[in-house]
Amino acid sequence: MNEQILINGDSKNxxxxxxxxxxxxxxxxxxxxxxxxxxxxxxxxxxxxxxxxCFRVLKPGSFISVMSSPRSDVLYRMIKDLExxxxxxxxxxxxxxYHTGFPKASDTSKMIDKRLGVDREVIxxxxxxxxxxxxxxxxxxxxxxxxxxxxxxITSSNTYIG
Ligand SMILES: C[S@@+](CC[C@H](N)C(=O)[O-])C[C@H]1O[C@@H](n2cnc3c(N)ncnc32)[C@H](O)[C@@H]1O
Numbered sequence: 001m002n003e004q005i006l007i008n009g010d011s012k013n014x015x016x017x018x019x020x021x022x023x024x025x026x027x028x029x030x031x032x033x034x035x036x037x038x039x040x041x042x043x044x045x046x047x048x049x050x051x052x053x054c055f056r057v058l059k060p061g062s063f064i065s066v067m068s069s070p071r072s073d074v075l076y077r078m079i080k081d082l083e084x085x086x087x088x089x090x091x092x093x094x095x096x097x098y099h100t101g102f103p104k105a106s107d108t109s110k111m112i113d114k115r116l117g118v119d120r121e122v123i124x125x126x127x128x129x130x131x132x133x134x135x136x137x138x139x140x141x142x143x144x145x146x147x148x149x150x151x152x153x154i155t156s157s158n159t160y161i162g
Pocket of ligand 1: 009010011012029030031032041
């Protein structure tokens with residue numbers, strides 16, 4: 001089996017160590033430029049120089065998959081930056097649909113009950129630790145993770161929407 005290498009650091013610098021035309025495929029989930037949860041790293045889109053480096057290291061004819069927010073203002077800039085860096089943007093995007101901006105943060109049935117002002121019956125308890133409760137006590141984005149254990153109620157859904 002081939003050796004797997006994990007390089008940890010700023011892609012703007014680390015990509016420089018990679019040879020021209022040596023990468024088969026590139027998959028990335030970069031900052032979207034939407035100030036997600038007010039994170040500093042998400043205030044702007046990646047520098048065009050990063051995309052130029054990605055283009056340089058990829059083998060001719062190979063693909064890059066870049067995740068982006070569907071928000072028009074940042075999506076069109078992302079597409080423009082990629083095109084300006086040399087990428088052929090004539091391929092159809094792969095799209096996925098989801099109910100909220102960040103589904104991990106909310107439970108739709110709880111939102112419906114809350115809006116209707118109904119109490120949910122507590123039917124059990126659960127202990128969660130680490131990333132499962134990152135949004136409550138931690139810091140999304142990989143910088144710090146709160147590893148403490150907390151107890152949460154398990155509730156039944158109260159509202160039947162027929
Ligand atoms: C959209 S998030 C990726 C989230 C990840 N896919 C997940 O599900 O947890 C973008 C990530 O890129 C990192 N980042 C921002 N600028 C970077 C850079 N120049 N080099 C490497 N990573 C960077 C941020 O710290 C952040 O964790």
